[in-house]
Amino acid sequence: MRRALGLLLxxxxxxxxxxxxxRLGGSVEVRxxxxxIGISLPILLVGLVVLFLVLHGMLRxxxxxxxxxxxxxxxxxxxxxxxGDIAVTRTLLALAAGTGDVARAEAxxxxxxxGDTPQTLxxxxxxxxxxxxxxxxxxxxxxxxxxxxxxxxGLRGLLRQAMARGDWPEAQRLAREAEQAMPGAAWLRxxxxxxxxxxxxxxxxxxxxxxxxxxxxxALAAAAVEPDPARAAALEAEAVxxxxxxxxxxxxxxRRLREAGEPRRARAxxxxxxxxxxxxxxxxxxxxxxxxxxxRVKATEHLTHADAEGTEARLxxxxxxxxAGLTGRARAQLDALLAKGTVDRRAYLLMVDLEQLEHGxxxxxxxxxxxxxxxxxxAPAAPRWRCAHCGTRHxxxxxxxxxxxxxxRLEWEGTRG
Numbered sequence: 239m240r241r242a243l244g245l246l247l248x249x250x251x252x253x254x255x256x257x258x259x260x261r262l263g264g265s266v267e268v269r270x271x272x273x274x275i276g277i278s279l280p281i282l283l284v285g286l287v288v289l290f291l292v293l294h295g296m297l298r299x300x301x302x303x304x305x306x307x308x309x310x311x312x313x314x315x316x317x318x319x320x321x322g323d324i325a326v327t328r329t330l331l332a333l334a335a336g337t338g339d340v341a342r343a344e345a346x347x348x349x350x351x352x353g354d355t356p357q358t359l360x361x362x363x364x365x366x367x368x369x370x371x372x373x374x375x376x377x378x379x380x381x382x383x384x385x386x387x388x389x390x391x392g393l394r395g396l397l398r399q400a401m402a403r404g405d406w407p408e409a410q411r412l413a414r415e416a417e418q419a420m421p422g423a424a425w426l427r428x429x430x431x432x433x434x435x436x437x438x439x440x441x442x443x444x445x446x447x448x449x450x451x452x453x454x455x456x457a458l459a460a461a462a463v464e465p466d467p468a469r470a471a472a473l474e475a476e477a478v479x480x481x482x483x484x485x486x487x488x489x490x491x492x493r494r495l496r497e498a499g500e501p502r503r504a505r506a507x508x509x510x511x512x513x514x515x516x517x518x519x520x521x522x523x524x525x526x527x528x529x530x531x532x533x534r535v536k537a538t539e540h541l542t543h544a545d546a547e548g549t550e551a552r553l554x555x556x557x558x559x560x561x562a563g564l565t566g567r568a569r570a571q572l573d574a575l576l577a578k579g580t581v582d583r584r585a586y587l588l589m590v591d592l593e594q595l596e597h598g599x600x601x602x603x604x605x606x607x608x609x610x611x612x613x614x615x616x617a618p619a620a621p622r623w624r625c626a627h628c629g630t631r632h633x634x635x636x637x638x639x640x641x642x643x644x645x646x647r648l649e650w651e652g653t654r655g
Contacts, residue, residue: 322351325347326344326348326352328340329348329365336368338366338369341365342362342374345361348361354381356385356387356391363378363379364395367395367399375395376396379393379395379399380396393412394426397429401433407437409433410434413426413430417430430442431443431448438459438637440462443456444456451646452645452647453476453481454477454481454484454646455477455637455646456637457474457477457487458473458477458637459637461473461477461490474494482510482514485635486635488520492504508524512541512542516549516652524541525537531561531562532562535555535562535567547574549578549653550653552572553585556572556585557588560591563595572588582620582621584620585617590610593610621652622651623635623648623649623651625642628644
């Protein structure tokens with residue numbers, strides 16, 4: 239309705255103008271030399287209007303012809319964008335479905351339509367990786383890593399590939415570059431920590447370790463390979479601070495204190511460690527400098543006075559008494575242990591030594607020894623270091639389990655205070 243009214247209005251205006259022009263009188267004369275041109279004013283005005291419209295139309299046509307290539311390129315780009323968006327969607331669907339060959343084909347279509355953008359390069363790399371084309375994936379990830387706006391994405395992909403093939407030095411290099419590209423990324427920190435454990439870079443593993451990581455084990459492992467004595471001592475102290483009952487760290491720091499001429503501090507540290515973890519190695523180092531058998535008995539009593547009835551304390555007291563020839567003391571300790579009914583074979587083997595010391599080679603001694611040896615054969619073994627992950631037992635502590643490779647999970651089977 240509005241259009242019809244508008245058209246009628248335009249026609250009315252045009253007719254009005256035509257009527258006005260028709261009623262105008264006068265003429266226009268143009269003389270050039272001997273040539274004379276005369277034209278009525280209405281016709282001249284109509285001619286000027288027509289000329290203006292023709293010129294305007296020609297200018298519009300020229301402008302349209304000049305803009306046609308750009309409009310055509312825009313239409314083609316828009317069509318390519320539409321095709322690219324469709325290809326990207328299909329690539330994502332194929333990746334989600336796990337069909338690598340389809341994903342690669344759609345990723346190629348997306349790259350042809352959209353060019354090598356970060357999105358298409360990442361999709362192409364992931365599709366190639368899914369399809370087992372590691373070389374093609376590497377090229378796409380490398381192209382990503384060379385772009386300033388997507389460098390981290392490319393380095394992340396290259397890092398995952400290096401880890402998948404077990405190239406740990408290359409993986410560490412890529413992880414450091416990725417850290418520079420995006421500092422503080424939580425995922426990257428976790429990957430760097432895992433790489434440090436795999437490459438036994440204990441110092442870096444300690445620096446990157448999350449709160450739940452056994453820091454005492456990592457600190458002691460780092461101290462063992464640290465060439466700087468001061469730094470090694472600091473790492474040992476950190477291990478003891480993290481776990482005051484961690485025997486290997488206590489032993490390492492106590493030895494270092496002795497070497498530094500501080501035996502009293504070393505003894506005090508060993509005494510505190512014994513109260514937390516009564517470990518035979520703590521007692522051995524504590525008694526190492528005591529050559530006199532009776533002196534060792536006194537030192538043993540001093541070490542174990544806080545828990546003289548504990549299993550390890552009674553075993554240590556019995557052993558030191560036997561070494562000093564105090565068979566009565568030794569038997570009292572061993573009888574108290576055996577009365578518990580929950581002792582390991584060390585107690586029975588000490589009973590064998592006691593029978594030999596008390597009765598020599600008599601028939602009574604041999605009968606008693608045979609009895610204790612039979613009991614030792616069926617008794618539980620002495621405590622050892624045990625991997626909390628796979629259960630493998632170890633004679634000595636190590637940063638990682640030799641069976642399963644788990645780091646920091648070797649635990650002492652004995653009691654801890």
